[in-house]
Amino acid sequence: MQGFFARMRERFQRFMVGRYGSDQLSRFMLVIVVILVILNIFFRKSTVVFSILSWFVLILTYLRMFSRNIQRRYNENTRYLMLREKVTGLFRKRGPSAASSGRYEERRTQKGTMRSDAQHRIFRCPRCDQRVRVPRGKGTIEITCPKCGHVFRKRS
Template sequence: MRDKIQNFLRGRYGTDSLSKFLLILALAGMFLPIFIKKAFVFYYAGLLLLIYSYFRIFSRNIAKRSAENAAFLRKTSKITGFFRKKKLHFEQRKTHKFFRCPGCGQDIRVPKGKGNIVITCPKCRKEFQARS
């Protein structure tokens, strides 16, 4: 039985970021009518997303599915990058302070507790004073 499943899945595209996102949206849409009355439209939309997600997972057209995933990642990169940066700042909040260069907008990380310091931007070489 296991060999049959492996043979079936051989040459298939599999899961990627877009298919995982579609699966989460599908499940959310399908469970939403449990909490909200008259939201059956979300159930059917979730069902369609689930079908499309499985179509992508079992597809043999790997080049097209890869292109779709790359387009999805390009469109969501600004959002994920923003949250990744916020997470990094939060993790380092006790040891470092972050400043934005007034000249070019570059984020600059400075150790905390050094008092008033002159910060030189590594990108544009503009100097500004700040308290760490």
Template sequence: MNGLRNFMMGRYGTDQLTLALLILGMIFTFIGDALEFNSLITLTYIIFLTCIFRIMSKNILARQKENYKFLEYWNPIKSWSKGKYNIIKSSKNYKYIKCPNCKQKLRVPRGKGKILVTCKNCNTKFIAKS
């Protein structure tokens, strides 16, 4: 283990971008294998070699910059999908409606019949089916 630690000293190691590339590479491997799509498999080799290069790299600043760029794109996607997931998860107990005045999305309990909703944003009161 000591030899490996010495070997990895001063090297960049893994980050979110490398992890994402690894997952992408694995997905491509499965698809390429299933469809016998050879150019996709070649692409996975390039992806995996890029991963190894990034992990072994001693140019830490450059790798951090790459990861930062990646996160700039990735974080909005992540929070967007997390929001969608929460809506799906809570859709059994809650219903999402839009305020007729300001179009603000509002969450109301499901299965309570007709209810009076007050918009959090503009205080408009309206009747909605839950």
């Protein structure tokens, strides 16, 4: 049985030589297919429309993956990525949680998921293991643990 799968995989790999394969756009299209299938389950009356649409997108997805016109598929994907960037950018600016990334970082820190970033480094207090966030690039500094008051030196 294992030999069978290995043979099938080899055959598929040979089939895919010189073909475009999967990309972000095709993954997005498969998500659309799944959504259409779910809609199909919920709206029984419009079942034909969603069925045709989901088959259409599914077939299109595979036609793209098996396409030999790699440059053209690549351009499609680039256009999709640019569009996606525009749309997510719109949401990032408008959304209620769209506060500056700095504020976002602050909220995360309050939750206890402290992370180091471009401006900060996280150290652990050697005595009590408390995480301490310090600004980056200040050389070797003395850090006072906010929890136990232990003072230690680290390179920021």
